[in-house]
Amino acid sequence: MQRSHLIRLIIVSIILFILLFPLVFLGIWSIGSSWPWPYLIPQTLTLEVWLDFFSSGNKAWLALRESFIIGSGVTILAVMISIPAGRSLAFYQFPGKELIKLLVLAPIIIPPLAVTMGIHINFMRYGLSGTIWGVMLVHLIPTIPYSIKILTDTFRVNGQKLERQAQVLGANLGQRFFYVTFPLIKPGILAAGIMVFIISFSQYFLTFLMGEGRVITFPMVLFPLVEQGNRTLAAVYSWVFILAILIFTVILELILKDRVKGESDFYIVD
């Protein structure tokens, strides 16, 4: 028994090493200034590229800000769309429900590439291409399948009992939403929000096509660096990219965390 446990631990560690080593290696590249063949470690270390990035007036900052604005906008829109949609799919039986469920998941299977190329001309006609709004709209396509799915599951798990109780006790629609429904579905909103943000933030192709070179997000800046093989700079930008996603996740978690401790215990009712 003990031996099989050890073997298992070794296997898991090997896979984990394969998954994590590239990220560590990326970190080393970001501080290596001279790293000629065939050295296994950089010959001189420098923080110059990092400092350069954090110095003001860097264009990458503008791109990062643009990415944050678009990512946050898409997250808010997607969640606002998905809350009523999830509620509907979780609690109601109605004609056409199966068809709509299929439609909700379809964008995961049919590549956004096909959809975006098809719709591009119409966006041009309405002046949406090349604008932040156009980019946010197309980002909704690959993201809402996930947010609707997550929120539907959240509503289904929570059920309607507490809302009914509040209704019986005389709470109006607004009160029911803010004091009962919203606190209950917060974990679902958090999970959906993180998922949507990551997908939107990482999006290259849709932004590239719909932004027409006028909406410069962070992936627009990083892509040419990787393409040209500019290793040190690309490594720094990549780490910034990953850190930005992690920071947003933490921010979202802080916003949606229960402010009063122990408050959540209150909702644990059969």
Next chain:
Amino acid sequence: MKLVNSSFWKPYLLLLPALIILVGLFLGGVALAIMQSLGYFPLLGLEEFTFDYFREIFADPHFLTSLGYSLYISLVSAVISVIVGVFFAFQLMRLADRYRVINILYKLPIIVPHIVVALLIFLLFTQSGFWARLAYRLGWIEEMSQFPALIFDRRGIGIIFAYLWKQIPFVTLIVYTIFKNINQRWEQVALNLGASKIQVFWNIYLPLAMPGIASAFIIIFAFSFGAFEIPLLLGPSYPRTLPVLAYQRYASSDLSQRPYAMAITVVISLISILLILIYKKIMDYYQLKK
């Protein structure tokens, strides 16, 4: 009467914002793509429906090579991802909750954007990359060029590595959750009746997790089949994958190439839809077995 009426419309009303996006943008985009692939493109003065563009791309050897190349890359990376991912999930579950930190760390690749993944694979596997240097140090090769070309190669090894790195944790995440929720008693009963550990895995865990495994397979296959970034950054200039081929035609200054680009994207979509149908069949099969 009014009450009944309003409750009839309520679920649709709640779904309205989502349906505006899904029908207006998504279905609208699909419909436009299909119309353009059939040669209906008023902007270019094309107004007659025709299957010519499909006929022509299927007669084009470059397209057929790309189709094979795309299928090969997505299939190989999805199959290996599922096998390793399920295996990893099972090992993780067996280790129980004693190693919390492992459960967080293995998910990291899921949040790493595809462009960054391309860079990672590039840094590690080019002929001047880490593994080539290590091979040199170990005396396995004497110069850079002896290290096999894994990036920009026609076998798509670099592309497949990139997808594996990103997809294995995804499969593990989905399957691990299912494994965790499988009732422990079944395993105990099976062991009591003399089943081996391998039998427990094959006859209890695997069939119960099959719907989840199948949907993970579909999601990662469809994603890589329609993805653009990684094959563009790590792939050879010939053959191109289908999405890259489609984009090249789309971005061409010669607008008459557009219908061909759309025909290629429609083929990509149709193959993905075919997968869904196969998935349905598998699900029905397992439903019947239960």
